[in-house]
Amino acid sequence: MNKKPKNLAAEKRKEALKRLKKLGVRLYGQMEKSTFPWIKMPSRSTQNIFYSPEVRQYVLGDKMVRRSSRNIRHIRPLTQLIWAAYFARDLAQQRKTSTLRDVYYSAQAYEVPFKDQPESNSIITDLETVMGLSREDFKVFPEERSAIFGDLTIEYTVPGYEGKRLNLMSHPDGMMIGPALTSAEFVKTSADMVIAIEKGGLFTRFIEETVHKKYNALLVLTAGQAPRATRHFIHRLNRELDLPVHIFTDGDPWGMHIAMVIISGSANAAHLRELTTPDATWNGVWATDIVDYDLPSDALTEVDIKRLHDLRKDQRYEGDLWRREIKKFLEIKKKAEQEAFSRYGLTYIVDEYLPAKLEMTD
Amino acid sequence: MVETFEQISPADFFYRNRDIAGFTNPTRAIFSSVRELVENALDASDLHGVPPEVYLRISQEDNGGEEGEVYILRVEDNGSGIPARHIPSAFGQVLFGSKYKLRQARGTFGLGGTMAILYGQITTHKPVYVASSTGTSRTYEYKLMIDIQRNRPIILDRKAHVNKTRWHGTVVEFRLEGDYFRAMPKILEYLKQTAVVTPYANITFVDPKGRLYRFNRVTTDMPPPPEETFPHPYGVDVETIQRLTKITDCRNMLDFMQKHFQRVSERIAHGFLENAGIGKKKNPKKLKPQEVVRLVRKMKEFKDFLPPRARCLSPLGKDLLKAGILKELKPDFIAVCRRKPSAYSGHPFIVETAIAYGGDIPKAGDIVVHRFANRIPLLYDEASDVTVRVIKSINWRTYKVSPDMPIAILVHLCSTKVPYKTVGKEFIADRPEVRREILNGIREVARRLRRFLTRKEHVERERRRLSVFSKYLPKIAEFSTELAGKKQPPDIEKLLKSVRRFE
Structure with a gap:
């Protein structure tokens, strides 16, 4: 498979700049007409978040909120939001990236300080909602911890590396999915699928056991709950390269949910698109695997059980597989980690379990 | 064994029981002496209708390394003076005085001043020096001691001088054992509170270290002197x-x-x-x-007697009370109230209350209470006093008062007979009639304080509101100008003007 770079990143940057300017022009116009500047955006309250079966993720409803500087309670967050827009434009113009933590500290230089990190994060989410773009589009990233390994050649678009290409097998520990990789173009790959893995230990084991070669796969380490940049990256691998995505997590409600968020997204990101991969599959560890493979297991805690009951009410879990596994978990009241397969030898999971599970979902 | 029975004189009685008159220890003794003599001085001026000039000096005497500190206490006033023939008895005989009539005065028994002198005599065995004139052509000087057993003055020396300036007033000087430095905080507090309740007096105090304290009058208006009355x-x-x-x-x-x-x-x-x-x-x-x-x-x-007349009382009045508080506490807000005359057990009384906020009042974590009875500051046994009990019984949140606010409450009770609990005149007993008047008086000024605090809160909120707009609107303008790529920021003066509600 060989693809020509489309320079999506450059287009995104242009789009972000365009929308930021539009926001500025709008506010400026309001003030010139001596009206108190205000903005309108979709409400992110829980009453306005709905699951859409069509797009197979959470979306925002029609309810809008208005933030006006005439309102004493709105003026501060509105100012912070406009500052955040200004800050994002600076980043885009200078082609720099930054983190949520940077945003928190940078605000202090402009005397629009945030009370704490959550307040600053929430303003960035507001900006995403207003702009209809994710913060990664205007170069604000969280701390990265996930990685990728496999035969995929990318071309960088970040300043100083434009046009430079790299094969993601170059480093045996995998490559960090950071800002540079997120904005890179896909050039070519020989892979037939993507395997996303929750834990670092297993990710390393898969590389050592050359799973990427045996199955022609790109290996993605989510390192727990997948960061948004990683979810977007998986989305792109699925969309742009037409690769099926298989997810392996721990056999417990939390691992199950890690898979679900990659597939259907989270309510927190209802205002965003391109973070989900609805066709991805969760391949294990299932509750039924614990029984079928007689895995060493721990008893479910009360918190685990409460979580399972919550998930059962969740619209995203309506599929047969999900219902069956939740039921099974509640029945056996056990959970197992991915590493539990080591009981049968270190390579058992690669030689026996993986092929069996991949077959099941094909 | 045969019991011997003997009669003791009043002087002897108080000599043996000096505790009950407030001369318990060297600290209290010097405080009580100052207080008794200053009160006599002020009473003399009040009755004479001249704004008081009181000079108080305490100096330390070198007593040759003997045990106990000896102080010389001197008080001068410009009051009515004492007729020459009464001087020996007024200062050398316990329970002799002009205060047995039914009218409001600071002292009541003619006991305090002589008691101080008596205390001085028994601790130092030195005579008292008195000089006085009623404004006639002569001034008289006496050196006296008290014959304790017979309650009689002993005249050691007597002189008459020509009084060219027609000076009137009294000078008293005597020695006593005491502990000034321990008593100092109370003495200064006493003088300060006296200044609050006597804003028409000049009070000068020179302490043993030579430090000068001046409490200047802010008015020459004096409350009308009380009339003498018959009992009810x-x-x-x-x-x-x-x-x-x-x-x-x-x-x-x-x-x-x-x-x-x-x-x-x-x-x-x-x-x-x-x-x-x-x-x-x-x-x-x-x-x-x-x-x-x-x-x-x-x-x-009998139910049909009319309530006692209050003309024998001399409340300070709203203006004087206000003047005194303004002068000594310099508050941001003050409310005063004078209740209508009332009576308990046939004794008329009037309650005056005041509440003050801010200024020099400390943020004590609690309300500062100044208690007065017949213009005497009461400094001891605060917790037992009816005023303090009343203040504690009030739910102050109703009046928007929180404990960290700088608030002082003054309560002045005037009566022909103040219901003191002790001879030491330290605190007022909890009489239902008195309690009710104090409560209502405090409530009235507290309601006015609430109005002030409400308004203050409102102004404060408005100020904060405005500062929010003037802080953030320019920033919105600045960032929007940048985002829009414009050169000049938009004019937001109109917007800022429109949020100002009061000007």
């Missing part, structure tokens, strides 16, 4: 009636009731005597002991 029927006892029957020249009870008691008209006298079952024509001198007892009991029971 509710407030008399058997002894009083017996004394009155001895001195009266009335021939029948009808006249007797009208002449020797206040607020008894002919109609009321008729009604009362009928009710009491005592003949209207009866000669008061011929009342039998059991009739006197019945008279007193019936007097207390």
Whole structure:
């Protein structure tokens, strides 16, 4: 498979700049007409978040909120939001990236300080909602911890590396999915699928056991709950390269949910698109695997059980597989980690379990 | 063994029981001495109708390394002065004085000043020096000691001088053992509070270190002096009636009731005597002991007496109270209230209250309380005082008062008989009538404080509101200008103007 770079990143940057300017022009116009500047955006309250079966993720409803500087309670967050827009434009113009933590500290230089990190994060989410773009589009990233390994050649678009290409097998520990990789173009790959893995230990084991070669796969380490940049990256691998995505997590409600968020997204990101991969599959560890493979297991805690009951009410879990596994978990009241397969030898999971599970979902 | 019985003189009695008059220890002794002499000085000026000039000096005497510190206490005033013939008795005889009449004065028994001198004599064995003139052509100087056993003055020296300037006033100087430095905080607090409640007085104090404290008057207006009155029927006892029957020249009870008691008209006298079952024509001198007892009991029971007259009282008045507080506490807000005269057990009284906020009042974590009775600051036993109990019983949140606010409350009780709990005049007993008046007085000023605090809060909120707009609008303008790629920021003056509600 060989693809020509489309320079999506450059287009995104242009789009972000365009929308930021539009926001500025709008506010400026309001003030010139001596009206108190205000903005309108979709409400992110829980009453306005709905699951859409069509797009197979959470979306925002029609309810809008208005933030006006005439309102004493709105003026501060509105100012912070406009500052955040200004800050994002600076980043885009200078082609720099930054983190949520940077945003928190940078605000202090402009005397629009945030009370704490959550307040600053929430303003960035507001900006995403207003702009209809994710913060990664205007170069604000969280701390990265996930990685990728496999035969995929990318071309960088970040300043100083434009046009430079790299094969993601170059480093045996995998490559960090950071800002540079997120904005890179896909050039070519020989892979037939993507395997996303929750834990670092297993990710390393898969590389050592050359799973990427045996199955022609790109290996993605989510390192727990997948960061948004990683979810977007998986989305792109699925969309742009037409690769099926298989997810392996721990056999417990939390691992199950890690898979679900990659597939259907989270309510927190209802205002965003391109973070989900609805066709991805969760391949294990299932509750039924614990029984079928007689895995060493721990008893479910009360918190685990409460979580399972919550998930059962969740619209995203309506599929047969999900219902069956939740039921099974509640029945056996056990959970197992991915590493539990080591009981049968270190390579058992690669030689026996993986092929069996991949077959099941094909 | 044979018991010996002997009579002791009043001087001897107080010598043996000096605790009850506030001379418990060297610290209290010097405080009480200062207080008694300053009060006498102020009383003398009040009665004379001249704004007081009081000079107080305490100096330390070298007593050659003997135990105990000896201080020389000197007080000068510009009051009415004491007629020469009364000077020896006024300062050398306990329970001699001009204050036995029914009118409001700071002192009541003529005890305090002499008690201080007595205390000085027994601790140092030195005479008291007195100089006084009533503004005649002579001033008189005395050196006196007290014959404790016989309650008589001993005149050691007596001089008369020509009084060219027609000076009037009194100078008293004597020595006593004491502990000034321990008493200092109370003495200074006493003088300061005296200044609050006597804003028409100049008070000068020179302490043993030579430090000068000045409390200047802010007005020469003085409260009208109280009138002397007859007792009210509710407030008399058997002894009083017996004394009155001895001195009266009335021939029948009808006249007797009208002449020797206040607020008894002919109609009321008729009604009362009928009710009491005592003949209207009866000669008061011929009342039998059991009739006197019945008279007193019936007097207390009879419902139709008018309440006692308050003209014998001399409240400070709103303006003077305000002036005194403004002068010493410099508050941001002040409310004063003078209650209508009231009475307990036949004794008229008036309560004056004030509440002050901010200024020099400390944020004590609690309300600062200044208590006064007949213009005397009360400094000891605060917790037992009715005023403090009343203040504690009030839910201050109703008045928007929180504990961290700088708030002072002043309560002034004037009465011909202040219901003190002790001879030391430290705190006021919890009489229901007095308590009610104090409570209502404090409530009234507290309501006004609430209005002030509400308004202050409102102004504060408005100020904060404005500062929010003027902080953030320019920033919105700045960032929007940048985002829009414009050169000039938009004009937001109009917007800022529109959020200003008050100007």
